[in-house]
Amino acid sequence: AASDVYKRQRMDRLVEQLLNLAKVENKSSEVKQTVNMVQLIKTLVDEMTWLNTEKQHEIKLNIETDTAVVGFETELKSACANLLSNAIAYTPARGSIEVSWQLLGDKGIFLVKDNGDGIKPEHVNRLTERFYRVDRSRSRDTGGSGLGLAIVKHVLNHHQAELGINSQSGVGSEFSIHFEQSTLIKVTNQNS
Numbered sequence: 001a002a003s004d005v006y007k008r009q010r011m012d013r014l015v016e017q018l019l020n021l022a023k024v025e026n027k028s029s030e031v032k033q034t035v036n037m038v039q040l041i042k043t044l045v046d047e048m049t050w051l052n053t054e055k056q057h058e059i060k061l062n063i064e065t066d067t068a069v070v071g072f073e074t075e076l077k078s079a080c081a082n083l084l085s086n087a088i089a090y091t092p093a094r095g096s097i098e099v100s101w102q103l104l105g106d107k108g109i110f111l112v113k114d115n116g117d118g119i120k121p122e123h124v125n126r127l128t129e130r131f132y133r134v135d136r137s138r139s140r141d142t143g144g145s146g147l148g149l150a151i152v153k154h155v156l157n158h159h160q161a162e163l164g165i166n167s168q169s170g171v172g173s174e175f176s177i178h179f180e181q182s183t184l185i186k187v188t189n190q191n192s
Contacts, residue, residue: 062100079155082148083112091116108179119167
């Protein structure tokens, strides 16, 4: 039955996320490398297009710096993907999502901003708890497991980075990753 297939898909997704969480909770044995954030973000937005076919969101890409990050590319892509896929999942059809990479002061900021339903203040501080979901019925509709932001939090711990959440109920949300200056590398553009 179709419902059985759906349940299996959700279980597969949950197992995948649990494995990812276990992986990032343990200190990675990989060596950190210079991660080209511009390429990572552009690739991510391209790959996420398939998630957006039904809802037809307008996704704006705003790249203001070519600064790279010293870190684990797979983990960083996972963290950024979680923030973007959440925006796609929880923003009503034909909404607006902005993805940006910029330098603010001495920090590198990856930001995903949407004009979705927003989150009430009492939920915001609990979002990174494992299995915490603001709305269980809505999570069932989107296939949410309540693990995505827990994974993001662990990834950011590996990169001396912080998660910022700014949301207003009924207005929209901004999820951002703040990278410290010590993890940033200015890339010299040979073509300029």
